[in-house]
Amino acid sequence: MTTRGRTVFSRREWLNAAVLAGGTFCTGLDKIAIPLSSFVGFAVEQQDAKLVSLVPFIREGSPPLNTPLGAELDGRLYTNLSEVVPEQEVVLSKKFYVRTRVSALLDKQNLSLIECRGFRPSKLRLAVKSVRDKARPMGLHLMECAGNTKEGRFGLMSAANWAGVPFTEAIDFLPRIRDKSRILISGFDTYASQSASSLPGASWIFSLADLHAAGAFFAIAMNDEPLTPDHGAPLRLVVPGWYGCVCIKWINEISVVGSAETPTDQMKEFAARTHQPGLPGLAQDFAPATIDQAAMPLRVEKWSVAGKIHYRVIGILWGGCKPVKKVQIRFNPEEDYVPVTEFRHATNDPWTFWRHVWTPAAPGNYLIRLQIADQGVRTRRLDAGFYVREVEISEV
Ligand SMILES: Nc1nc2c(c(=O)[nH]1)N[C@H]1C(S)=C(S)[C@@H](COP(=O)(O)O)O[C@H]1N2
Ligand SMILES: [Mo]
Secondary structure, three states: OOOOOOEEOOHHHHHHHHHHOOOOOOOOOOOOOOEEOOOOOOOOOOOOEEEEEEEOEEOOOOOOEOOOEOOHHHOEEEOOHHHOOOOOOOOOHHHOOEOOOOOOOHHHOOOOEEEEEOOOOOOEEEEHHHHHHHOEEEEEEEEEOOOOOHHHOOOOEEEEEEEEEEHHHHOOOOOOOOOOOEEEEEEOOOOOOOOOOOOOOEEEEEEHHHHHHHOOEEEEEEOOEEOOHHHOOOOEEEOOOEOHHHOOOOEEEEEEEOOOOOOOHHHHHOOOOOOOOOOOOOHHHOOOOEOOOEEEEEEEEEEEEOOEEEEEEEEEEEOOOOOOOOEEEEEOOOOOOEEOOEEOOOOOOOOEEEEEEEOOOOOEEEEEEEEEOOOOOOOHHHHOOOOOEEEEEOOO
16 A cells, blocks of 8 residues: 555646536636545556546436426426536536426416514514525535436436525524424415426424434525526525425425424325334424435446556545445345445534445446444444445446
8 A cells, every 4th residue: 555645636637527528617726626635546647548438327217308398296306417527616506406497387376475483572574685685605505306216327316506694693683482382484386287206385393403403404595596496496495414305495484383393294204214113193303314424435446557447436524423434345145345445534513525446347237335434433324325425437
């Protein structure tokens, strides 16, 4: 094993890969990717190192990527994550995943004043304009749909640079809320067409403490552009670190509810996917819908270096709430987990990139699986094999 000191993912090599992945994007020349302490394997800066192709993941769905599909509750946009690179910190808004497309009936709604119920004594309204007037950068945050599966090439996940106002600040004009009370946030969710697979109705019940701890905010813009209708304009909720199902779009109601409140239909629909123990009878017994530490490959590159074939697996780590040191990768259950060759945890949110040089022993199919070996880091989806991806290697 050699240590080369500080190594930088060069701009050229990331871009090569992105071009192969069919991506077109502009990257600031001044932006250099993450520095890494050590680099093991071959130097892609070498004259004789050439990126041959990307090895596609197999046995996954094949929906068109980066393009809006269908309408309303069954409408989706799957992000092409294979073209994501560290230099471009966000997914462009037009490629940011969409889980439910805007309702054809939204036009006729007036969502500029949001009903606030249960804030005794008065019935109040929150003006979207007041949020817009106070809006400021809320930072880079990842969003992942709890139903982000390989059927959709794991494309229901993206990161954006958001603007808005922290939840607790936006409602601070309202009378004090009793500590035990919970907050229900609802979005407009009536559609002209019937869904084949989803239930209409989007609302989630939170404790104020959870919203505060997560840094939840009302968003009015992403990536320096106003929210689009598909992403929840005029106002949506973003709860960093939680699954997307709590990030209510087209907000139309904020209500204080008691501790005996039962879960909403949306909470019931997403109970299993947000790791609830069974179906809690009360909203207050729902655990925060946080994303555990997760990791997966985004693309596998085939390289020719001085006449020899090498592969590189490039991926991300996301979710969780503490720094991780030991990330391991395994190629098929018969092999052992080995440390990922290039990894330094930069952030839990939005994501941290890693790379691994891989020289398979023989052609064949390989199931690529990641594992976090740090003690005390919860990884329920990784443990369940949720993000395992498979490739077919034809040449070694
Ligand atoms: N009103 C409303 N809000 C909603 C939904 C919905 O169907 N209706 N879907 C939720 C789910 S399941 C996810 S993953 C996120 C997706 O947000 P995006 O489409 O902007 O990526 O929105 C959430 N907010
Ligand atoms: Mo979702």
